[in-house]
Amino acid sequence: MPFTKLATQVKSPPPFPPLRFSYSNTFIILVILILQSLKMVKTRLPSDRQIQALFPIALVSILILGVARVVVDHLRSHHGSLAKVFFQRRAGPRVFITEGDRIKDGCNVFEGTWVSDNASYPLYREESCPYLVKQVTCLKNGRPDSLYQNWRWQPSGCNLPRFDPLMMLKMLRGKRLMFVGDSIHRAQFDSLVCLLQTSIPRGKKALLRIPPRKIFKIEDYGISIEYYWAPFIVESISDHATNHTVHKRMVRLDSVANHSKYWEGVDVLVFESYVWWMYKPVINASYGTSFNVRVYNVTTAYRLALETWANWLEANINPLTQKVFFMSMSPTHLWSWEWRPGSDENCFNEMHPIQGPYWGTGSNLEIMEILHSVLKGLKINVTLLNITQLSEYRKDAHTSVFTERKGKLLTKEEKADPKRFADCIHWCLPGVPDAWNEILYAYMLKDYQNTP
Numbered sequence: 188m189p190f191t192k193l194a195t196q197v198k199s200p201p202p203f204p205p206l207r208f209s210y211s212n213t214f215i216i217l218v219i220l221i222l223q224s225l226k227m228v229k230t231r232l233p234s235d236r237q238i239q240a241l242f243p244i245a246l247v248s249i250l251i252l253g254v255a256r257v258v259v260d261h262l263r264s265h266h267g268s269l270a271k272v273f274f275q276r277r278a279g280p281r282v283f284i285t286e287g288d289r290i291k292d293g294c295n296v297f298e299g300t301w302v303s304d305n306a307s308y309p310l311y312r313e314e315s316c317p318y319l320v321k322q323v324t325c326l327k328n329g330r331p332d333s334l335y336q337n338w339r340w341q342p343s344g345c346n347l348p349r350f351d352p353l354m355m356l357k358m359l360r361g362k363r364l365m366f367v368g369d370s371i372h373r374a375q376f377d378s379l380v381c382l383l384q385t386s387i388p389r390g391k392k393a394l395l396r397i398p399p400r401k402i403f404k405i406e407d408y409g410i411s412i413e414y415y416w417a418p419f420i421v422e423s424i425s426d427h428a429t430n431h432t433v434h435k436r437m438v439r440l441d442s443v444a445n446h447s448k449y450w451e452g453v454d455v456l457v458f459e460s461y462v463w464w465m466y467k468p469v470i471n472a473s474y475g476t477s478f479n480v481r482v483y484n485v486t487t488a489y490r491l492a493l494e495t496w497a498n499w500l501e502a503n504i505n506p507l508t509q510k511v512f513f514m515s516m517s518p519t520h521l522w523s524w525e526w527r528p529g530s531d532e533n534c535f536n537e538m539h540p541i542q543g544p545y546w547g548t549g550s551n552l553e554i555m556e557i558l559h560s561v562l563k564g565l566k567i568n569v570t571l572l573n574i575t576q577l578s579e580y581r582k583d584a585h586t587s588v589f590t591e592r593k594g595k596l597l598t599k600e601e602k603a604d605p606k607r608f609a610d611c612i613h614w615c616l617p618g619v620p621d622a623w624n625e626i627l628y629a630y631m632l633k634d635y636q637n638t639p
């Protein structure tokens with residue numbers, strides 16, 4: 188149990204006491220133990236700072252969600268992982284360096300720093316992209332500083348190729364690219380649409396909202412860029428794209444069928460799923476038969492879900508014609524004491540990236556390890572876009588109070604109460620998701636150049 192061990196390094200107690208039961212026990216024993224641990228949670232609540240800090244977020248999500256009218260708009264409640272772990276340098280995936288137009292092996296693009304670059308960034312402007320949803324247009328929503336838009340991700344050992352919309356269009360000609368995941372992932376879809384759309388003349392592009400999908404069609408190139416709502420990847424009771432349960436969660440760990448029929452034959456698939464799992468340390472789930480619902484450790488459930496997903500990939504993906512990516516977890520910045528010891532706020536009013544090393548407790552390393560082992564065991568290649576560390580630095584780039592709730596901008600009163608109302612999970616656009624797409628672009632470019 189690496190997390191319990193690591194948790195001893197944290198000053199304040201972990202948000203939830205470690206659960207000590209084993210699933211090899213009988214169901215009854217399991218239930219008794221869970222009831223006990225829930226009791227422990229309860230008794231510890233008042234003295235636990237992290238739980239208190241977490242509460243406003245839970246409140247915000249109650250308020251934001253359960254709303255039917257906003258198409259696919261979701262904010263996630265969240266609990267931190269049990270460990271505070273600093274960024275460790277390790278041999279990352281070898282990717283490439285650019286030399287002019289050539290891309291060669293040799294560099295981990297996920298290791299580096301954010302560099303202030305007022306000349307080239309942002310790559311597009313809020314007002315130049317008509318497809319942006321109100322949730323992410325922070326400047327328009329009243330954010331006073333725009334510095335968060337002027338940062339370029341600079342890998343330590345190489346340069347990323349500059350995002351070239353025309354090159355991306357060329358690579359995607361006649362193809363479908365689909366993002367599958369939750370609302371954080373949807374912002375990456377929105378970002379890619381904005382990065383590309385300026386290069387496409389009016390009348391030759393269209394954004395269709397057909398829940399659970401959003402589809403951006405680029406006529407002359409025969410390209411379809413899509414987003415598909417599946418917050419757990421596997422089936423769940425939260426799958427209705429516009430009217431889903433939030434606090435009640437139940438996942439079907441053994442089935443993706445309802446979703447995967449939409450994924451079949453897609454040329455480039457980019458998956459992501461994390462924050463919806465992290466609501467509590469346990470989750471109701473079924474495996475085998477949908478009537479047999481029981482409580483699973485989130486880590487156990489996450490592994491089973493990814494294995495179900497992996498089985499689908501192996502049976503359905505043709506590695507010669509299709510390409511699959513998986514995005515690692517997008518970090519949250521809920522507790523300012525993690526980067527500024529002694530403070531007691533959140534991401535609100537943060538104007539600069541963290542100067543590393545930094546790894547927040549919200550990014551669960553046990554989940555990361557599960558991801559690692561499931562991807563390693565796959566018979567086909569899935570490229571991990573390990574964006575967690577680079578995004579960890581960006582405490583300044585969340586939507587905070589400059590966002591919407593129930594389809595409306597926060598009121599003056601709500602904005603004045605960032606401790607309760609700041610959203611430190613989602614990101615402003617232009618912003619961090621653009622960097623994720625620059626990296627996705629770099630990988631696709633490398634693949635394209637290496638294809639005879």
Ligand SMILES: *[C@@H]1O[C@H](CO)[C@@H](O)[C@H](O)[C@H]1NC(C)=O
Pocket residue numbers: 188190191205206208209210269468484485486487553
């Ligand atoms: C349940 O999760 C906790 C926290 O992530 C972990 O320490 C523990 O080992 C897990 N238990 C089981 C039985 O998987």
Ligand SMILES: *[C@@H]1O[C@H](CO)[C@@H](O)[C@H](O)[C@H]1NC(C)=O
Pocket residue numbers: 303304305334337
């Ligand atoms: C970019 O602009 C900001 C604000 O105007 C300034 O503080 C910063 O130093 C500039 N960065 C560079 C590299 O010029």
Ligand SMILES: *[C@@H]1O[C@H](CO)[C@@H](O)[C@H](O)[C@H]1NC(C)=O
Pocket residue numbers: 422423424426439445
């Ligand atoms: C999957 O689809 C079937 C048929 O539409 C539906 O009855 C079932 O409830 C869906 N499963 C989930 C978990 O939503």
Ligand SMILES: *[C@@H]1O[C@H](CO)[C@@H](O)[C@H](O)[C@H]1NC(C)=O
Pocket residue numbers: 255430
């Ligand atoms: C949303 O779902 C709930 C429960 O499934 C239902 O009672 C409600 O009528 C739905 N709302 C809309 C607008 O469809």
Ligand SMILES: *[C@@H]1O[C@H](CO)[C@@H](O)[C@H](O)[C@H]1NC(C)=O
Pocket residue numbers: 436467469470471482
């Ligand atoms: C599991 O479902 C039961 C029954 O609906 C509910 O009382 C319990 O709170 C749920 N547990 C979790 C961890 O969501």
Ligand SMILES: *[C@@H]1O[C@H](CO)[C@@H](O)[C@H](O)[C@H]1NC(C)=O
Pocket residue numbers: 274275297515555556558559571573575576
């Ligand atoms: C992703 O990168 C972080 C550090 O940046 C590392 O700790 C983690 O193991 C990596 N994840 C995988 C699955 O390789």
Ligand SMILES: *[C@@H]1O[C@H](CO)[C@@H](O)[C@H](O)[C@H]1NC(C)=O
Pocket residue numbers: 506566567568
């Ligand atoms: C996966 O990718 C590596 C490097 O690009 C390649 O050597 C290997 O053959 C690929 N494996 C499969 C199963 O396609």
